[in-house]
Amino acid sequence: MLCTPPQPLRSSRRPLRTAPRCSNDAQPSPSTAAAGGVRRLVLSPEGRAKLDPRPDRDFYAFPRLVTHVDDGFIATLTDLYRDRLRAGWDVLDLMSSWVSHLPPEVQFQRVVGHGLNAQELARNPRLDYFFVKDLNRDQQLELEDGTFDAVLCTVSVQYLQSPEKVFAEIFRVLKPGGVCIVSFSNRMFYEKAVSAWRDGTAYSRVQLVTQYFQCVEGFTQPEVIRKLPSAGGSSPSSPLDAVMRLFGVAGSDPFYAVISYRNFKPM
Numbered sequence: 001m002l003c004t005p006p007q008p009l010r011s012s013r014r015p016l017r018t019a020p021r022c023s024n025d026a027q028p029s030p031s032t033a034a035a036g037g038v039r040r041l042v043l044s045p046e047g048r049a050k051l052d053p054r055p056d057r058d059f060y061a062f063p064r065l066v067t068h069v070d071d072g073f074i075a076t077l078t079d080l081y082r083d084r085l086r087a088g089w090d091v092l093d094l095m096s097s098w099v100s101h102l103p104p105e106v107q108f109q110r111v112v113g114h115g116l117n118a119q120e121l122a123r124n125p126r127l128d129y130f131f132v133k134d135l136n137r138d139q140q141l142e143l144e145d146g147t148f149d150a151v152l153c154t155v156s157v158q159y160l161q162s163p164e165k166v167f168a169e170i171f172r173v174l175k176p177g178g179v180c181i182v183s184f185s186n187r188m189f190y191e192k193a194v195s196a197w198r199d200g201t202a203y204s205r206v207q208l209v210t211q212y213f214q215c216v217e218g219f220t221q222p223e224v225i226r227k228l229p230s231a232g233g234s235s236p237s238s239p240l241d242a243v244m245r246l247f248g249v250a251g252s253d254p255f256y257a258v259i260s261y262r263n264f265k266p267m
């Protein structure tokens, strides 16, 4: 297997990893998987298929400096991060872009970003380093074992065609007790989402992410957080939202997060 070197395009206070690690082939071994091993595959070959089979890097070749969810979703996510993340932590923002939605008042030890478009990542003010990698071609993260307190994946998990291997890598790079927060809504680049997601429901998508954690030996029982728009419930997130609601055109984006910890949830 070819291991590519890290691409620390920002400052290099610390190398992202000291030596290539090529051992995680993540072959499922149902009864004997060691911690971090893949117990079973979640997706069928059909479930991994996308309507647009072209390389994902082509799709992300130009920067999209937009937000992919509305202000209400982002406020809920930032509050969740406020609740679950701590100052001084090492954080990995997987499948990131020009925004990480982290609480602005919290200073982390380091935030490493990963994505598919270097221009987007270079614009992200929260990142200390970033690297570009297509996780549908190679799931190996060029990062050292057990070095992150938190791994975040925001509105992107639907694009992973080998989620089992990627979640095994998330497990590997987390410290024991480290947390992974996967958040999503009902929006997507339809032609780039895997069919198991595209053809699913809100319920089945939560189940899918839950299973991505459960298929890796050693993740804690996933916790699900939902915040759904209710008629007349939450207050409008912006003047535009208020006007659109007035005309019955829009509510806010539903919020889902699935959270799990490596080995144990610290008290």
Ligand SMILES: C[S@@+](CC[C@H](N)C(=O)[O-])C[C@H]1O[C@@H](n2cnc3c(N)ncnc32)[C@H](O)[C@@H]1O
Pocket (backbone or CB within 6 Å): 056, 060, 067, 068, 094, 095, 096, 097, 098, 099, 114, 115, 116, 117, 133, 134, 135, 136, 137, 153, 154, 155, 156, 159
């Ligand atoms: C909808 S954007 C979300 C970006 C960011 N997390 C946010 O909250 O705005 C989807 C992101 O998924 C990532 N992505 C999509 N396909 C990918 C792939 N094959 N490999 C790695 N990352 C991918 C890209 O970084 C892309 O920016």
